[in-house]
Amino acid sequence: MAEGSNFQSLKDGSDADYEFTCTPCSKDNIREEADKYCPECHEYLCKTCTRYHGRLNATQQHKLLDKNDANRGLHIAGTKCQYHTDRDIEMYCKTHDMVYCTMCIATEHRSCNGVNKIEDLSKQCVTQTEIQALLDETKNAHDTVKSLTVKQKQNLTAIDKQNEACEEKLDDTETKLVEHIRKLKRETAKCLNNKYSTLKEDLVSSISVSGRTAEDLKQTTEQLHMIDSLNLEQQFVRMKLMKKTVKDANTFITEVTAEGTKFIDFTVNKELADITQVNSIGDVTTGIVDEQIVKQRQYKIKSTKKINVKLSNDNLNCYISDICILPDGTILLTDCFNTKVKRLNTNNSVENVYFDARPTSICCVSNSEVAVKLNNMKIQFFSIGSPLSKGKTIDIINGGQFGLTMCCGDLWSSVLNGVNVYSTSSKLVKSIDKDQNGKSIFKSNVQHMAATSDIVVVTDRSDGAVCLNKDGTVIRELRDSRLKDTRGACIADDGTVFLCGYQSNNIVMFNRDGHCLRELIGKDFGLKKLVNMCFDGKRNRLIVTCDDTNTLFVIEFDC
Secondary structure, X not given: OOOOOOOOOOOOOOOOOOOOEOHHHHOOOOOOEOOEEEOOOOEEEOHHHHHHHHHOOOOOOOOOEEHHHXXXXXXXXXOEOOOOOOOEOOEEEOXXXXXXXXXXXXXXXXXXXXXXXXXXXOOOOOOHHHHXXXXXXXXXXXXXXXXXXXXXXXXXXXXXXXXXXXXXXXXXXXXXXXXXXXXXXXXXXXXXXXXXXXXXXXXHHHHHHHHHHHXXXXXXXXXXXXXXXXXXXXXXHHHHHHHHHHHHHHHHHHHHHHHOEEEEEEEEOHHHHOHHHOOOOEEEEEEEXXXXXXXXXXXXXXXXXXXXXXXXXXXXXXXXXXXEEOOOOOEEEEEOOOOXXXXXXXXXXXXXXXXXXXXXXXXXXEOOEEEEEEOOOEEEEEEOOOOOEEEEEEEOOOOOOOOEXXXXXXXXXXXXXXXXEEOOOOOEEEEEOEOOXXXXXXXXXXXXXXXXXXXXXXXXXXXXXXXXXXXXXXXXXXXXXXXXXXXXXXXXXXXXXXXXXXXXXXXXXXXXXXXXXXXXXXXXXXXXXXXXXXXXXXXXXXXXXXOOOOEEEEEEEOO
């Protein structure tokens, strides 16, 4: 967490009313006028505390400032590197857009571009707009983390009660059984205990991280309110560190949300009717409650419309290969032919960012970051802001193959006959193309993908798609003879899966259990060569893109 100034300069209106009061004394509800300021401890000191400050081994080397000089921002409070705590932050790396100490630069960033001393950078003030934007984002992240903490504590209480219920079932069963069952009871109780302990330990640890994250965000808010008191160089350092704090908090929020709610249960073995044949009392299971499951909706088309996404500086007709909708409802498009990512605003106006290679696919990484797959064998990350801001890149294979999604913190990228799963640090986690018997999972070339918290639907240019678990195992296949050359896939908030056929010019729906519901639109609807789709839950509509067209097709449903 970045350090903050925390200047104690507010008057409280008491009889002894000083502009600057001693920080240590104030902790004992004593108001003493400050004489000095320590930029390393971020504390104002009265004359008595100044003397003690100079005597302690830990603080006697601290350089104290006059209180008024501190208030005018004439000092630079050296911010220590989080990796080398004995060194000050002095350098900026443009490649990673972060500040570091000289040791970090020498060991980890020697090959990076745009490495400069902070003091050599142009002196640009942090704008009030930027401060307010980060304040808003910090508040949102802080509120979300607090809500997550409440939910996690409720989850912990719930599994405590569930564990008690399991133990009661276990005891009730025990009274009905003989010595053989008691032996099995001890074994099963041990299994229950281990799994419960693991669940509880995980939740307690996660709650602890939530608390620390909330406190970090709270401190970031306080520091942002005081940032105007720092000089320009220190404003630059602090803003970078505080942005990282918020980014880390959003990543944590995404990871915890993706994990869902844990549970523990005990089920009595039905074979206990003949105890001599029984080798266990029951099964202890843990898992995650799918809180997203809602009642199956009836999708009735209310209206359709078209949105032109061609820009005046586009050299070719648009080929919108993929669509991504951010949590706030913003729509991002990959225009493969014009090598752009386009942002569709609420008034249907379009803005764009250029790439050096063709973008084939796009997906959300967090609330504030997306990943774009490029045909130069890279994935480019960029932050959602105004304008869109490019971040790091990672290397992959088959970047020209359509298909990219995020599941459980990893990036799933289509290759010719399967899927490669990468960590966000570019490590290849696993490749998915064959089942346990060595048989090919997919019928044909893999195309687009859609994911929920723990499943991924992958189309394969045949008569449907394959539904995979987060570990890469096959859950089921979604097939219908009306689909020809299936390309696009998306999942609605009720679990409904939409698949579109490039050659069959149609969209077919499947329920969350994999059963085909019906054909939403047929070939007589008028859409030709469908490429991909995205479900917009906020506006209750389906956005469809077709081959070599400048238009998005929007299908709106009745509520």
